[in-house]
Amino acid sequence: MPWFARPPCALLAFLFFLPAVQSLAEQSQAPLPLEDLRTFVEVFERVKNTYVEPVSDQQLLENAIRGMLENLDPHSAYLVADDFAQLQESTSGEFGGLGIEVGMENGALKIIAPIDDSPAERAGIAAGDYIIRIDGQSAQGLSMMEAVNKMRGKPGEKIRLTLVRDGGQPFDVELTRALIKSKSVRSRLLESGYGYLRISQFQQGSGKETKNALVRLKKSNNNQPLQGLVLDLRNNPGGVLQAAVEVVDQFVASGLITYTKGRQTDSDMRFFASGKDNSEGVPLVVLINEGSASAAEIVAGALQDHHRAVLMGSTSFGKGSVQSIMPLSQGRALKLTTALYYTPNGRSIQAQGIVPDISVARGRLVREQEGIFNVKEADLAGHLDNQNPKAPTAEASGKAEDGDYQLSEALNLLKALNVLQGNQNKL
Template identity: 45%
Template structure:
């Protein structure tokens, strides 16, 4: 089974999703012979034996080996890692949309845990935790000196148990937030009618995404009393999920044809994934909302709709995770699984968005312009991130040439300026004109 995820998996158990950020550079050496490899394995065994006999406290062999495997894999890229048997079971629960946890995507920056995004319908989201927050303490103990995995393990726990984290936020005093871990049975698709325009939000691409979208379309048609006048599809802060779900969701808007392609090492193992024929929303105007935390499967859907000229993409440049991970069970899962980056993915136009993200057709900010240059957290910022093989695409954007539509200074961000602009485009009829301009 293949996953196109920025975070779901590996140490994602209990609803705390983590980008691993081990900063271990691989040395450029000649390809070793088998004899060289066995000599290195002998070296590993010697080191492990010395640790077992002489380290100041007793250590467990299993934990040493697991940490060594993770060190090797995490030196490759931020998304490859070892999934131990316990986390393997939790990961399977999570992709089904049911898990125990607090619900955050996190990474590590300058020794602290940084929140990439809280997940809808979870304790973290309900407690007001925001993207960009730093976790400096867990249950009163500093996170400095801890690896990301160690910090994540301290936040994990059983349903009903609490964990207190200290949050540091720009221009605010640190504050303590107590979260109660709970079982979350998330409906990842929500919908409503916004000022006469149907609106559907997909918060994650687990196994419920495509069925939930189809159900939402059916119900919105019933409420409207016919075909939809347009649709706003919201994948902001959506970290991604299952590759097959991104294909099925795209099929609602595309009548066959390519959604995404993937390529392995040296361009090998080329695979193309097509939308199913018979789109559910033929000729319905579609605007996709994205932001800096839209990643992976979210970017596949947005990129396919954009490249195929099927709709407009509105918001801010997305996260830029353009790699595919394969989950490889070890001994049928009894020894856990290997989560390994095996392919890059490409939009229908052949674009790799690795590290660069999807640029919207219309740049619209969610917050007023304060005159500051706010750097976005992107895939390219993660240690050991795979480079985009297209050097021109990987160049930084010239922000001076990017025209961003900011909300007024007194605008209440809770009113969602990006969504308002999308609804106005569809209602005013300017959607068709803007789409035609992009296609010419």
């Protein structure tokens, strides 16, 4: 894959580079608009010479690159060296910080979800909280990467976040940074014969962790096959595509898992099961909600299309695009949306999400509060449209109860399925 050298740092060098850019454009049969390029150079020169404070050529060019990418869709971005290093850390599952997934909503920094067993989770930080100050300094106007940079740091260092929850009064939370080894898969027995497996995000190794968790659950069940399993993908923001494929592969023996389609031929990929169901066909309920995104939707959609699981909860986030990471010079990288992914039956999830088979809300009080801050892919400025017909929407039902109502209903469904299966065997 060809890479271009670092951008020129002087206006003269940039002007010298224009004929080469034009030549490349002619080769692709899509000539660049020279008048617009002249306008760009004119603006570049005016800003450099007349802006109230001195601005370097490098800063101006990097800002232009960021603007070029950020106006494509919400997920394409230009990553400087620190940003690229942090992205690599997050996919490897180890970094110094607080353990929170964050996003931007109308210019405000919003917590998508705390990572399991992290300083943020232990401090009681919740999905939907807004960060308004970091160590006393306003978070207003910060980009997401700038805010992340401020919150990450050496383990043992303290930090104070000022949060707003559900439109209430601001409150402070003091946290101590830690080495976040975000174990993506956790499991336990809910009761004899019924297991629970949660995947908080998809990292390198999540597939192997899922396989090992299935083995542990069987051992915990006196080495007897499970009668049912709940796979919890709620508030899972996604992650590595290959990890999602490997997780599905633990539950289906054959067939297509997902495929991607883009403009370039190398963006068209198909992923298939390897031939073994390591879950031994255990009855499966998958929990999803509006915080289940990207790779989590790949897993849910594949298991739904294969009729391998019953999906329960609420309609997922709706991020059906694939981002390719393209390394550049000086440790930088380009994160570019290059394809859309599809479920085995050809459904695009983009801006629509996965609709569960059975809609169950967390509870009436929680649902009403969450509705204030509910945001999905279709709400993000510049999101890619879905070319498929509009998918049906799910009407959530449920009642306010203490505890995890969705998980309780999933367990009840698994028990009911076993009762029905037992009755059929007697006939």
